[in-house]
Amino acid sequence: MSRPPILGRFGHGYVAPAAVLVAVLLYAPFVWTAYLSLTRYDGLESPVWVGLANFVKLFDDDALLTSTRNTLIWVAGTMALPVGLGLLVAVLSYDLKGGAWYRVPFMLPYALSGAGLAMVWSPVLSHDGIANLLLGVDTAFLQEAPANTLAMLAVWTWQQLGVNTLLFVVGLQSIPREPIEAARLDGASGWRLFRHVTWPLMRPLTAVVVGLALVSSLKTFDIVWVLTQGGPGRNSETLAVTMYKETFVASDYGYGSAVAVLLTVVTGLASYLYLRRQVTAT
Amino acid sequence: MYRSRVATLGVAALVLAACGGNGAEVSQKKTELTLYNDKGAWTKYFDEMGALSKQRIGLGMKPTGYTDSAQYQAFIKASFRTNVKPDLFTWQTGGMLEEIVKQKQVADTTAVWQEAIKAGDLSQDLVPYYTVGGRQYCVPMNVAYWGMFYNKKIFDEHGLKPPQTWDDLVATAETLKRAGVKAFYHTSVLFSFVWFEQLMAGTDPDLYDRLSTGKAKYTDPGVVQVMERWKQLIDAGYFINPGDKTDPGDVLKTGKAAMVTFGTWFNTSMTTRSMKAGADYDFFVIPNVNPALPKTSMIFESGPLCSLTKAADPEAGMKYLKWWTTSEAQDKWATSRGDVSANPKVTIDDKALGTVTKDAGGGKYRLVNRYFEATPPPVLSAALDGFGKFVTEPGTYMEVLESIQKAADEYWSTHQ
Numbered sequence: 001m002s003r004p005p006i007l008g009r010f011g012h013g014y015v016a017p018a019a020v021l022v023a024v025l026l027y028a029p030f031v032w033t034a035y036l037s038l039t040r041y042d043g044l045e046s047p048v049w050v051g052l053a054n055f056v057k058l059f060d061d062d063a064l065l066t067s068t069r070n071t072l073i074w075v076a077g078t079m080a081l082p083v084g085l086g087l088l089v090a091v092l093s094y095d096l097k098g099g100a101w102y103r104v105p106f107m108l109p110y111a112l113s114g115a116g117l118a119m120v121w122s123p124v125l126s127h128d129g130i131a132n133l134l135l136g137v138d139t140a141f142l143q144e145a146p147a148n149t150l151a152m153l154a155v156w157t158w159q160q161l162g163v164n165t166l167l168f169v170v171g172l173q174s175i176p177r178e179p180i181e182a183a184r185l186d187g188a189s190g191w192r193l194f195r196h197v198t199w200p201l202m203r204p205l206t207a208v209v210v211g212l213a214l215v216s217s218l219k220t221f222d223i224v225w226v227l228t229q230g231g232p233g234r235n236s237e238t239l240a241v242t243m244y245k246e247t248f249v250a251s252d253y254g255y256g257s258a259v260a261v262l263l264t265v266v267t268g269l270a271s272y273l274y275l276r277r278q279v280t281a282t
Numbered sequence: 283m284y285r286s287r288v289a290t291l292g293v294a295a296l297v298l299a300a301c302g303g304n305g306a307e308v309s310q311k312k313t314e315l316t317l318y319n320d321k322g323a324w325t326k327y328f329d330e331m332g333a334l335s336k337q338r339i340g341l342g343m344k345p346t347g348y349t350d351s352a353q354y355q356a357f358i359k360a361s362f363r364t365n366v367k368p369d370l371f372t373w374q375t376g377g378m379l380e381e382i383v384k385q386k387q388v389a390d391t392t393a394v395w396q397e398a399i400k401a402g403d404l405s406q407d408l409v410p411y412y413t414v415g416g417r418q419y420c421v422p423m424n425v426a427y428w429g430m431f432y433n434k435k436i437f438d439e440h441g442l443k444p445p446q447t448w449d450d451l452v453a454t455a456e457t458l459k460r461a462g463v464k465a466f467y468h469t470s471v472l473f474s475f476v477w478f479e480q481l482m483a484g485t486d487p488d489l490y491d492r493l494s495t496g497k498a499k500y501t502d503p504g505v506v507q508v509m510e511r512w513k514q515l516i517d518a519g520y521f522i523n524p525g526d527k528t529d530p531g532d533v534l535k536t537g538k539a540a541m542v543t544f545g546t547w548f549n550t551s552m553t554t555r556s557m558k559a560g561a562d563y564d565f566f567v568i569p570n571v572n573p574a575l576p577k578t579s580m581i582f583e584s585g586p587l588c589s590l591t592k593a594a595d596p597e598a599g600m601k602y603l604k605w606w607t608t609s610e611a612q613d614k615w616a617t618s619r620g621d622v623s624a625n626p627k628v629t630i631d632d633k634a635l636g637t638v639t640k641d642a643g644g645g646k647y648r649l650v651n652r653y654f655e656a657t658p659p660p661v662l663s664a665a666l667d668g669f670g671k672f673v674t675e676p677g678t679y680m681e682v683l684e685s686i687q688k689a690a691d692e693y694w695s696t697h698q
Contacts, residue, residue, distance in 0.1 A: 040696070042381070042659075043356065043359040043360075044359055044362060044381055044382065044384070044385055045384070062685075063667075122527060123527070126525060126526065126527040126528075127523040127525040127526045127527070128523070128526055128528070128538075129527075140523070140525055140674075142525055143470070143524075143525045143674050144674075228471075229471055229472075230667075231470055231471060231667060231670045231671070232470035232471075232474075232524070232525070232670040232671050232673070232674040233470075233667055233668065233670050233671020233672070233674065233675075233678075233682070234667045234671070235671070244352075245352075245663065246663075247356075248352040248353065248355070248356045249352045249659075249663045250659055250660045250662075250663035250664070251355075251659040251660065252660055
């Protein structure tokens, strides 16, 4: 099939502004970061080529092991709590009379930004904070690992639960009524109805919710940075926090870029493998 | 096909031109300068200085304050590679100043220094902190001497006086502990280095200096002993919880801790909390741990105010720096913040700080460069994290020292 002549003649010109913006704002920084990961660079002097030295260092860095462990906790925790609980709240409240009102309180914290969320919770979780006062205990919520990561995950859940619930409710609403009615006529109800009919029908939306949660948990930064700055002693760092600290705090732009490349590869690979599985399954 | 390629190239050229500016340094006459700084909390005081300079030298100044120092430094470093240059900016002395001077864009202020020293507006003692390769760069934005701020009411209540020796200080902490009062403030975030530098400087300042230049190791016995002493103080229960996020100004005001060690700039925190020097709080010089040292070690810091040769109006920048050092400007700058000044002619109302400044200028103390400026950024970053871990888990001190040394080995292998 031949293209309409007008597009053939001017097509590239029309696309050019967007293509240039994408190239300058997305591809160029990515290529530059990948290049920097192969150099020693302090942000001022010209980068010095060091080959794969920064990537070799990744495997000999205890802090990176800790941040990888914490990032995995964030991924697993995000799947279990904001996503898992979101699904539970959506399913339990969906058929209830006035269910929307049960869901509204979960939605409100979503209005906060990540940094704002952390600012709000900082006086709650700190030593001598509101949580300790209310519970009458003396717990160092943000000091010991991995308890500090779990505490921040709880805060994250408080914010994210509502939006996941909302998305799952939309998924439930989009399911055609016929298969559900047919299953009910056949005697299915409760868990069996959900497990064998509702859940498979929600799969496309679940793929999106889980995919988004996967990516956002892998790049967790703001809440950790504001609440603990990755400490004490780097024990609550995530890969994104390590990337920032190595680059901008330690001025080791080369090593920070290597962490960025690692994070990009992990995020890209995890998203690809997950989405490929979902697409194949559907 | 040819036309479409031309169109593509045309659009790309326009976008790049828009991004890159005109590529030439066009000098323009400015009547107001922008002062970039990482002291967002001081905006009010910078504004007052801007109003005064407008009135006195016809050159206004507007501050742009960052609160995240890493973000701020990245911005300033990036400006060296672009045409977007700050008119004036604050920075740090030590390795950080050397690093940017090497880029050959920081304005040489040797003439300003010579004139100011001749006029008695700057002290010769400060010259080494601002000298790179025999020339001076930037001028002192502020100076600060570090010591102990204490809650006077708590001291009076328990019949305590400022300690004269290290043993006195520990005895004071013990008395407070028995009375159920935490003696000292410390934190696991950012200022986690404070007690390390104080104990190091008061025990072996030469070792501290060698550590800063990579000539000693963090695992050397002298450093290990300092960490053990610090651990003893923590184990004795003299410190508040390092995870406490209460502002140190409030910690001292509310008596959560009776003593807080910081630079004289901490006086600004007292001023903003309406605390009166000599009545609500006071200041003493921390005695040496090692009484055999010939002089009391005092942590000293000075933050530079700089301009760039490739800024939009370099002459205006230099004019401002020159004015900044004068007693007229410094009187306002010091008085409004309740802090000491780099200008020896400026006196402040606070008696204790006034005495310290005078004594320090008279050579009574051994001035020791603050750890933050004395330590190269990658080592500092590892150390801040390490000390943050140590104050939370004091038993890990050897592990912490080894991790800092690892960063130091890596840095000094390429920077000797």
